[in-house]
Amino acid sequence: MKTVEVAIKYNDKDEVVIVKRLTWGERNKVIEDAIGKIKVLGGEIPQMEINQTAWRNSLWIHSIDKAPFEVNEATLNGLETDVTDPIFKAALELNPFRDLF
Secondary structure: OOEEEEEEEEOOEEEEEEEEOOOHHHHHHHHHHHEEEEEOOOOOOOEEEEOHHHHHHHHHHHHEEEOOOOOOHHHHHHOOHHHHHHHHHHHHHHOOOOOOO
8 A cells, every 4th residue: 555654733743644545445435425416418428516525525534544633524624724735635646536527
């Protein structure tokens, strides 16, 4: 499993969060969490509604392998962006999801 260490400042301490490349099942769960309705109109290409907030949260949560805090949506929503943004950036680099966007 490929991982990246992300240095953060958490509770006034220098900490490290380990972010991982998702497994097939984890990647499918992130997609499942993010996709809403799928519209199929006549012979056209199906159109998906993607909830970007759900996708970002799910990717963030499923990509963290080790952290100095509980990894769940309640914790995520309470963290400052100077903690969340570098973690999300690493998660996105390891798990780009180019096929969705």
